[in-house]
Amino acid sequence: MGYFHSVRLEEDKCKGCTNCIKHCPTEAIRVREGKARIIQERCIDCGECIRICPNHAKIAVGDGLEALDAYRYRVALPAPAFVSQFAGRADLEHILGALLTLGFDAVYEVALAAEVVARETRRYLDNYRGKKPLISPACPAVVGLIQVRFPSLVEQILPLVTPMDLAARLARREGVRATGLPPEAIGTFFLSPCPAKITAGRQPQEGMAGPDGVIPLAAIYGDIRQRLATAPSCPSRAGASGYGWGHSGGENASIGGRRLLEVDGIHHVIEVLTQIETGDFEDIDYIEAQACPGGCVGGALMVRNPYLARLELRQLTRELPAGRVDLPDPGGSLAMAPVQPRPALLLDADLATALEKMRRLEATQALLPGLDCGSCGSPNCRALAEDIVRGEAQDTDCVFVLRDRVRVLAEEVVELARKLPPSMAQPERGSDNETAGNSGASEFTGPGRGESPGPGG
Amino acid sequence: MNEARPPLELTIPVRAWDFLAGGDGAARVRQVLQQVGFPPAVIRRVAIATYEAEMNIVIHSQGGELKAQITPAVITIIARDTGPGIPDIDLAMQEGYSTAPREIQEMGFGAGMGLPNIRRCADELAIDSMPGKGTVIKIVIYNR
Numbered sequence: 268m269g270y271f272h273s274v275r276l277e278e279d280k281c282k283g284c285t286n287c288i289k290h291c292p293t294e295a296i297r298v299r300e301g302k303a304r305i306i307q308e309r310c311i312d313c314g315e316c317i318r319i320c321p322n323h324a325k326i327a328v329g330d331g332l333e334a335l336d337a338y339r340y341r342v343a344l345p346a347p348a349f350v351s352q353f354a355g356r357a358d359l360e361h362i363l364g365a366l367l368t369l370g371f372d373a374v375y376e377v378a379l380a381a382e383v384v385a386r387e388t389r390r391y392l393d394n395y396r397g398k399k400p401l402i403s404p405a406c407p408a409v410v411g412l413i414q415v416r417f418p419s420l421v422e423q424i425l426p427l428v429t430p431m432d433l434a435a436r437l438a439r440r441e442g443v444r445a446t447g448l449p450p451e452a453i454g455t456f457f458l459s460p461c462p463a464k465i466t467a468g469r470q471p472q473e474g475m476a477g478p479d480g481v482i483p484l485a486a487i488y489g490d491i492r493q494r495l496a497t498a499p500s501c502p503s504r505a506g507a508s509g510y511g512w513g514h515s516g517g518e519n520a521s522i523g524g525r526r527l528l529e530v531d532g533i534h535h536v537i538e539v540l541t542q543i544e545t546g547d548f549e550d551i552d553y554i555e556a557q558a559c560p561g562g563c564v565g566g567a568l569m570v571r572n573p574y575l576a577r578l579e580l581r582q583l584t585r586e587l588p589a590g591r592v593d594l595p596d597p598g599g600s601l602a603m604a605p606v607q608p609r610p611a612l613l614l615d616a617d618l619a620t621a622l623e624k625m626r627r628l629e630a631t632q633a634l635l636p637g638l639d640c641g642s643c644g645s646p647n648c649r650a651l652a653e654d655i656v657r658g659e660a661q662d663t664d665c666v667f668v669l670r671d672r673v674r675v676l677a678e679e680v681v682e683l684a685r686k687l688p689p690s691m692a693q694p695e696r697g698s699d700n701e702t703a704g705n706s707g708a709s710e711f712t713g714p715g716r717g718e719s720p721g722p723g724g
Numbered sequence: 725m726n727e728a729r730p731p732l733e734l735t736i737p738v739r740a741w742d743f744l745a746g747g748d749g750a751a752r753v754r755q756v757l758q759q760v761g762f763p764p765a766v767i768r769r770v771a772i773a774t775y776e777a778e779m780n781i782v783i784h785s786q787g788g789e790l791k792a793q794i795t796p797a798v799i800t801i802i803a804r805d806t807g808p809g810i811p812d813i814d815l816a817m818q819e820g821y822s823t824a825p826r827e828i829q830e831m832g833f834g835a836g837m838g839l840p841n842i843r844r845c846a847d848e849l850a851i852d853s854m855p856g857k858g859t860v861i862k863i864v865i866y867n868r
Contacts, residue, residue, distance in 0.1 A: 419764040541751060545775055611762050618867075619729075621760040626732045629756075662741045 269358040271463035273327045273481075278302055280324035280437025287316035292533050293415050293611070297654070298644035306616055308611040310409030313533055313558045314567025320702075327462035327568055330480035336391035340446050342438040344372040344431065345458045347378040347505075348513030348563035352488060352571050353569060354579035357495040359587075365491045365498035366458075373445070374501050375438035377457070378509030381430035383437075383507065383594050385521040387601045388427060392525060392552055400528070400543065401425045402558065405518060407467035408537055410606060417540045418608035425553070428475050428601045431457050431464060435478040440598055441556050446625045456480045458487070460513075460566025461559060475603065481720060483568045506590035512642035514577040515562035518555045521590070525552040526677040531565070533558040614656065628656045636667045731738050731793040731800075734754075736782040738805075743831070746782040749790045750775035753801070757794070770799050773845040773863045776838045777803035783828055784808065785858065800864050801863040809855040817843065 285299035295309035296316060303316070303324070317324040335341045337500075343366040353362045363374045384405075395401065402424050404410055413420050414461040428436075435455040442453035459465050468481035511517025515531035528551045530539045536556045542548060559565035564580060566574030614628070615621035630653035639647035643664040645654050654660035663669045687693075734756065737748040751845075756770040774790065781788045783804060788805025808817045815840050816823075824834025843849050848864035 342810060367802055418758070419768060438814075459747070544754065544771065545750065545773055547748060612759055614759055615761070618761050622732055622794060625756060625760050629732065629734065 271466060271469045272305070272307060272312055273311050273462040273469075274305065274310060274314065275326055275328050276303055276305060277324050277326055280322045282322055282324070282389065284298065285644070286319050286321060286648075288644070288646040288700075289641055290315045292412060293538060294650050296646070297659075298641075306611075308417060308609070311408050311415060312461075312463040313408035313412070314462045315533060317462065317567040327465055327467040327483055329459065329462075329486065330456065331482065332370055332490075334480045334482075335456065338479065339452040340373070340442050340448055341371045341454045342373045342375050342442055342587075343454065343456055343458060344375050344377050344434045344438060346431070346460050346461045346464070346484075346513065346563060347381060347510045348566060348569065348576065349458050349484060350510070350583060351513060351564050351580035351661070352484065352569060353491060353495060354583040355577075356492070359496065359497060359503050359583055360500040361498045362491075362670050363503060364501040365494045366516075367501055368395070368494045368498055369487060369490060371393040371456070373432055373438070373442065375441065375455075376503060376505040376509070377430050377434040378505035378512065379591065380434035380437055380509075380548070381512040381518070381578075381588050381596065382506060382509040382521065382713040384427060384433060384601070385518070385523075385596050386429050387592060387597070388522050389524070391427060391673065392522070395552075397630065398423055399549050402543075402553045403518060403553065403555045404557075404606070405429050405512070405555070405602070406411040406463065406557045408463035408533065409556045410463070410467075411463065412533065412536065412558070412607070413540065414606060415607040415611050416537070418610060419538060419544060421519040421606045421608050423543070424606045426605055427602050428603050429467075431468065432475050432477040436475055437595055456482055458482050458484055460563045460569050461523060462485055462567060463558065463586045482565070485568045485570060488521065488570050489705060503587065505587070505589070507584040510580060510584040510587065512581050513562065514564045515557055516555070518560065519553070522553065526550060527553045527555065529555040529557075531562050532560045539564045557588060562631055589671040614653075624656045629650045631655050631662065634662065635665055636666070638667070640666075644667050665668065729795070730793045732748075732760075734792040734794075736790045738778055738790055738794075740785055740807075741781060742782060746779055747775055749778045753790070753792050756792075757799070760794070761801075762867060766799070766865065769802065769845040770865050773842045773865065774801050774803075776841045776865065777801060777861050779833060780838050780859075780861075781805045783824055783833055784802070786825040787868075790806075797867055799865045799867065800865075801865075802859075803861040804858070805860075806858040809857055810851065810853040811855050812851060813851050835844055 279304045285297050285305050288296045288298060293309045293311055295306045296303050297458050350359060350362045359513045366374050404424050439450055439453045443450055455478045457468055459481050465481040468477050508521035511520050516529045519527040519529050561573035561577050564576035614624040632649050635648040637648050643651050645651040651660055656663060738749055750771055753774050754767060757767045778790055785805035785807030791802040793800040815821055819840045820836040822836035823833045827832040846863045847866050848860040853859040
C-alpha cells in the first residue's frame with residue numbers, strides 16, 4: 268500500500284510459466300490469466316524473479332540519466348560492486364572517470380562511506396549487550412525478507428545507516444561545499460547492482476535522506492563500456508576494505524575481529540534466519556546476510572558472472588590501501604530508527620478469525636496432491652490452500668482435483684447412460700447385484716466421491 | 725462464540741535419530757502461529773519448548789509425534805514417544821543432567837538443558853513417563 272516497487276512485469280514477454288512463482292522467497296507471485304502478477308505487499312524486490320525468468324519478463328524500473336537534468340550539480344554514487352563490471356577493461360580511476368562523461372559532475376564512492384559505516388558498526392558491537400546475533404541492514408532485500416517472513420527478528424537488525432544513504436549525505440555536503448549551491452540543487456544518484464536498492468532509495472525514511480535517484484547498472488552498462496577508452500581519470504578515495512563490501516564476506520572483513528558470519532544467496536539467508544529464530548547462532552556477534560549469490564557482485568542487475576566479478580573486484584582493488592586513515596566526518600548521527608515488521612503473510616487481522624482460516628487452510632491442503640507443481644498459478648499446494656482460504660482461488664484450480672471431479676462426473680454419466688426405461692429393461696439386468704432403480708445409481712457414486720479426497724495416495 | 729470453536733490441531737510425526745528433519749516440526753508450528761498472528765513473545769516460547777521436546781524425541785526415543793492444539797487463548801503441545809522413558813523425572817529436570825550418549829553431545833546436543841528450557845518457557849508442564857514404554861510431555865502456554 269503506497270509502497271514503491273522497482274520489480275515489474277513486462278506483460279508482453281510473460282508466457283505465464285511458473286518459474287518465478289516457485290523461486291520467490293516471499294511467495295509474492297501468482298500466475299493469473301496467463302501472466303505472473305506480483306502481490307505488492309509481499310514483494311521485497313530481491314530480484315530472484317528477474318534472475319530466473321527465462322523470457323526476461325521481470326524487470327527493474329529505476330531512474331534514467333534524464334533524471335540528472337533536475338539538478339544543477341550531479342554526483343554519482345557507484346556501489347562498491349559497480350567497478351567489478353568493468354575491471355580488466357580499464358583501471359579504477361578511468362572506470363570512475365567514465366561516469367564524468369555521462370553527465371555527472373563528481374563521483375562519491377559508496378565504498379568510502381562503507382568504511383565509515385564499518386567503523387561505526389565496530390563501535391556499536393563493542394557496546395552491544397542485547398540479543399545476538401545482530402544482522403546487517405546493508406542488503407535491503409534481506410531487511411525486507413525479515414520484515415515479511417521473520418518479523419520477530421526485526422529488533423536484531425543493526426540500527427545504523429547503510430553505506431548508500433551515508434554516501435548520499437556525504438556527497439551532498441561535499442557538493443554544497445564545492446559549489447556554494449543550496450543542498451536541493453545537488454543531485455545524488457546511486458548506481459545500483461540490484462532492484463532492492465532501487466526500492467530502498469525510494470522509500471521515505473526517518474533519520475537520513477537517501478540518494479535523490481537510483482540508476483540500475485544495466486541501464487548504463489553499455490554507455491560506460493563504450494567510454495572507458497577515452498575516459499578522464501578520477502582518483503579513488505576509498506580503500507580496499509570499503510570496496511570489499513561489493514562481495515560476500517567483505518563487509519565482515521572491514522568490520523573485523525569477533526565472530527562474524529557471512530551468508531549469501533537468499534535461500535541460504537532464509538536457512539540462517541530460520542535457525543536464528545530457533546535460538547541458534549547466539550554465539551555469533553554479527554551476520555552479514557546478502558540476498559544475491561556472491562554478494563552485490565551477483566546483483567540481479569549486474570551483467571558479469573558473479574564469481575568472475577568477485578575476482579575482478581579483488582584484483583582491481585588489490586593495489587589500494589586497506590582503508591582510509593582519515594575517514595570523512597559522518598556529519599551527524601549514524602543511528603537509524605528500528606525496522607518495523609510488514610505482516611503481509613498474516614491470514615487475518617483478528618486472531619480468532621485467522622486461526623479459523625488456518626484450520627481451513629490445513630484441511631484444504633490435506634485434500635491437495637502435494638506435488639507443488641504450480642499449474643494452479645500458486646507456488647505450491649500450501650500456497651493454493653492459502654489462496655483458497657483468502658477467497659482468491661478455488662480447489663478446482665488444481666488440475667488433479669479438477670480431474671478427479673471430472674472422473675466422478677463421467678462415472679455418473681456412464682451409469683445414467685446404462686439406465687433404460689422400465690418398458691425396455693432386460694429381465695437379467697437385475698441379477699448381478701445391481702438394482703435397476705434410482706437408488707442403485709446413488710449407491711454407486713458414493714465410493715467414487717469417497718475416494719476423491721485422497722489423490723495423493 | 726469463539727469458545728465453541730474446536731482448537732486447530734497439528735499432528736507431526738518425529739523420527740528417532742533423524743537429525744536432518746529434527747526441528748522441522750517446531751518450525752512448522754512456529755510458521756502457523758506467525759501466520760495466525762500470535763505475539764512474537766508467545767511464539768518464541770512455544771517454538772523453543774516445541775523444539776526441545778522434538779529433539780528429545782529425536783535423541784532419546786524410538787520415535788513419536790508432536791501434537792499442537794491451538795486456540796486464541798492457549799497453545800498446548802503434546803510430545804509423545806515410545807522409548808526408554810525417564811526413570812527419575814526430578815533428576816532429568818536438573819540443568820546439565822543428561823543421559824545423551826557421547827556422540828550426541830559431541831554434535832552439540834544433549835547438554836542437559838532440554839527439559840529445564842521447556843519448563844522455563846511453559847506456563848504448565850506435565851511429564852508422564854513409563855520406564856520401558858515411553859514418555860508423554862504436555863506443555864501449556866497461555867496467550868496473554
